[in-house]
Amino acid sequence: MVLKYEFYINAGKEEVWNALISPEGTRSSFVGCELRSNFQPGQPFAYVGPGNDGPETVHVYGEILEFEPLSRLGYREHPGPSYHSNHAEQHSRVLFQLETVGECTKLTLSNDEFTDNYPSIANAQNSWWMILSSIKTWVETGKTINFGW
Template sequence: MELKYEFYINAGREEVWNALISSEGTRSSFFGSELRSNFQPGQPFAYVGPGNDGEETVHVYGEILEFEPLSTLGYLEHPGPSYHSNHAELQSRVIFQLENVGECTKLTLINDQFTDNHPSYANAQNSWWMILSSIKTWTETGKTLNFGW
């Protein structure tokens, strides 16, 4: 199973990269969560924000696979502990890639290598559209999307 999305964003790679890794960028695009990591391959990361366990809910966590500034962010991810009791057994890979296309930035997202019968697969199909649309809107306008939650 592979989910793949390509978005063309009317912003430079630095702005799009900032949306992927900065606290301000991730809070605006990843449902209020902040990406916490030192971004060294082999090291942990977590998206932490408001949720089931209060303000410090771990929504997704895992290990950084690849980190090339302004180019590639890759990680193995698990759903947060409050979502599934077997969260450590559930895994998928996420890769964000940025490239210049004219004066735009092409953002490619690949989410693959899902554990068999991963319960978050269907949710990921819907959530990535929202996250990527939020990244595009935030980098182009400085505004966030309100999904009414």
């Protein structure tokens, strides 16, 4: 299964990239989480924020696969330990790509390579729409969307 989403954001690649990797950007768009990583391929990353385990809950973690500033961010991810006891066995691949289109930025997200019986696929299908909508709103207006999470 491949989940693929395309959003056109009325901003430059720098602003959209900032929403994907900066603490301020990810807190605004990824359910209050910060993306923590040195962004070197082969190195770990984690989305950390309020949740089941308190303010430092690891929601998603894994390994950076590719990092091309203002262009591509790819990683292999696992659901956080507080969500599934077999979290280390479950994974998928996520790839964000940015492309300039006219005076805006096209943000494409692909989520694929799910392990068999991936426990969070339905959640991913629903959540990516909300996260990408949040990125678009935050970049274009500076405001966040409150989904009641």
